[in-house]
Amino acid sequence: MKPKLEDVAKLAGVSKTTASRVLNNRGYLSDETLKKVHDAMETLNYQPNAAARQLFKRKTGLIGLIFPTVSNPFFGELVNYLEYELYQRDFKVIIGNSLHDINKETDYLNQLLAGQVDGLIVGTHNQGIEEYKYSHLPVVAIDRVVNSDIPIIESDNYKGGVLATQRLINAGVTRIIHTNGPSALETPTQRRREAYEAVMNEYGLEPHTFTIDFSLSFAEKKQRYNELFSIYPDMEALFVSNDVDASIIMTIANERGRKIPEDLLLVGYDGTDLMRNVIPELTTIIQPIENMAKIAVDVLVKRIEGIKTESEYILPVNLWEGKTSSR
Amino acid sequence: MKPKLEDVAKLAGVSKTTASRVLNNRGYLSDETLKKVHDAMETLNYQPNAAARQLFKRKTGLIGLIFPTVSNPFFGELVNYLEYELYQRDFKVIIGNSLHDINKETDYLNQLLAGQVDGLIVGTHNQGIEEYKYSHLPVVAIDRVVNSDIPIIESDNYKGGVLATQRLINAGVTRIIHTNGPSALETPTQRRREAYEAVMNEYGLEPHTFTIDFSLSFAEKKQRYNELFSIYPDMEALFVSNDVDASIIMTIANERGRKIPEDLLLVGYDGTDLMRNVIPELTTIIQPIENMAKIAVDVLVKRIEGIKTESEYILPVNLWEGKTSSR
Structure with missing residues (x-):
């Protein structure tokens, strides 16, 4: 009963x-x-x-967005589009930058529980927050696995990993290193790693994934990537998990006298409007950020209205040619 | 009486x-x-x-932030710090990206008038919004002149203009072009232009300011900057009003076979954490974004509590050496 x-x-x-x-x-x-x-x-x-x-009908006209930090171009552009789409539907946006701060993420969830916002769109990396267990809440996740009841919007990370790896193999190199976040984080971005490893194995090449935490400071990242150059002195190519990190690697390669693309090939990830204009020479995988935002808002509004939705939305990616992945 | x-x-x-x-x-x-x-x-x-x-005492716990777009690194980092500072004081942040959208800015002001937010921090470029005439409102402006009653937080734009122009003159060039927004916009960033023109005149050099609208798309900006290269074919140096535009100019210079710094010197502006790491070679003027955010929040909280504040806060800037402004 x-x-x-x-x-x-x-x-x-x-x-x-x-x-x-x-x-x-x-x-x-x-x-x-x-x-x-x-x-x-x-x-x-x-x-x-x-x-x-009517439980979760529009009451406050407010939607909370919880993302690591808008100072990163990917999240900056995503939040920009989300705010635009929500504003078209008469929602205003409360934003929380949750990097390093599990309490803040929990705080925003409690706001939702207390009816101070009508819904949440989350794209954070903090794990183990027990408030997410309330599966009836109007929450949508972007690029993040929260639980099986919360719909997830993502780009085709596996395809992106295949495109990037295949591109480098086609350029004739074999010693290709991949960088990604800790695999303990259950984010769909781990599928880029799975794809990289699968393609490498398919060609009889040995995959090497170098793990680095997204939330490190620029100075810490520089140190880690310098270590990467020391660990793999004979690497011929890098498939890097985001464009900002790829740009740091470009600087380090330059400092170490490794010319790109002559001595080292490079493929980034995200392909934001900003980075494609600031360093157009970087080959990268373009995520459809604007579309991801549109669909996230569609799905959230449906959930607020009690309409059933799919549990996963996977959007296509594209390769940005650039000049760093072939000679 | x-x-x-x-x-x-x-x-x-x-x-x-x-x-x-x-x-x-x-x-x-x-x-x-x-x-x-x-x-x-x-x-x-x-x-x-x-x-x-008690009129404007904390009622909603919400502060509205109105900025052109968080997808620009300067505003992305500024909003990130503002949100951090406000969260420390138990305020949550509603964000509106107002680029191209005067109605949206007005809408947020009306929210304030209707008591749905406790205060506003604005850094937009839309002019002529009549709601700002209510001088008793708890509003703080960043890098923008709203009216004489609304306190403004800014970095030392005049000093920044002097530093940049002097730097290029010291490098031994004379044909130095400056780019800036339309001078009709009453923003303190126009002081960079005043400083550039004053220093040029002091050295008996002819100032040329090239006007370009901040809100143009990347494609439109590329077109305009290509025009710049055609208008001033013999320019030796550029002092550009922001780092993202400076990076577009680097790409165009490269396409046109003008080597930086050999054939063309370049100084940018803003010096965000992101851009200093993505293109560390670019000489730029660093605005103290974190401090600007801290002071803006201090001043806003005072205004909410009915405490008198200064009407203008000018913070010091620094030069980032880079490699594009000397040979």
Whole structure:
């Protein structure tokens, strides 16, 4: 038998009126009460019916965006498009830069639970935040696996990895190194690594993935990439997980007297408008940032309105020719 | 005699209760009513007394940030720091990217008037928005002249212009071109131009400022900068108003076979963390973005609390050596 609101109230140890107020975000509710009721909904797998669907209808006109930092060009452009799309639908945008800050991400989720925002779009890397277990929340993830109930919007990371690796192999090199984030992070960007390793193996080449944390400072990254040059002194090519890091590698290669593309080939990732104009010579994989933003907003609005959506949206990528991946 | 709330109500044609509700942001108020009351406050130069100061006390915990676009590295880093500083003081941040969109900027101002945010930090270029006339509002401007009542936070643009121009003259060149936004825009960045022209004149050199709109697309900018190369075929050096545009000029120079620094010297502006790492070879003027954000938040919080502030804060700039401004 399907659980009712009474069952939720009973399990949470609150009155039905209080449970209803949580459902409808009415009046003051303590964090403790909110959590107890949401926990009970989760435990019982309570599905609000049509009447209760007003639960997450537009109440505040605010959507929270949680991304590592808008000072990175990929997230800067993504947030720019998301804000544009949401504004067209009469939503205003609250933004939280969550880099290094698991508490902040949790804080924004609690805002959502408390009805202070109508929905969230998250693209952060903090893991293990228990508030995400509330699968009925209007949350959409970009390039990040939160849980199986939260839809994910991503570009075709596997295809991007194939394009980049194949490109370098076609240029006639064999000692190709890949850089990516720690594999413990469950992000779809790990598929770039899987693709790189699969293509390398297919050609009988040995894959080497160099792990580096996205959240390091520029100075720390420079040190790590200098180590990379020392670990693989005879590398012929690099497939780097983002364009900003690729540009740091270009500087280090220059300092070490390794000419690009003569002595070292390079493919980046992301292909933001900014980076394609600042360093157009860098070969890169272009993610369809504008489209990712459009679809994320579409899917979020559907979730707010209680309409079912797909659980995963994979968008096509393209190769930007540049001049760093062939001689 | 100092005007009282009764006088405001009378002039606005509303009851004193309604005027008080506007003052205290209580209950539903139509846009029309809000404007009538705020207009009357402005006309009478009504200064809320200590008791009425709760007018703009923290009510929503939200601050609006209106900037052209976070996809530009300068604004991306600025918004990142502003959000960080505001979060430390328990404010959340609503962001609006106002490039090309005067209505959006007006819309956020009306949100402030309607008490949906506690304050605004603006760094946009849209001019002639009449809502800014309400001088009692908690608004702070960054790098922009709004009106004499709204405090402005800026870096020392005049000094930056002197540093850049002097640097190029010291390198032994005389045909130095400057690029900047339309001089009709009343932004402090015009002081870079004034400094450039003053230094050039001091040395008996002819200043040439090439005007280009910040809001153009990358493709349009490329076209304009190609025109620049055609208009001044014998230029020896460029002092460019921002680093992203300087990087576009580097690409065009390369396409036209003008080697930097051998055939052409270049100084940029802004010196964001990103651009100093992506193209470290570019000589530039570093704006103290983090400090600008800190002071903007300090000043805004004071204004919200009804504490008097300075009307202008000018922060020091630095030269980033790079390799494009000497041979």
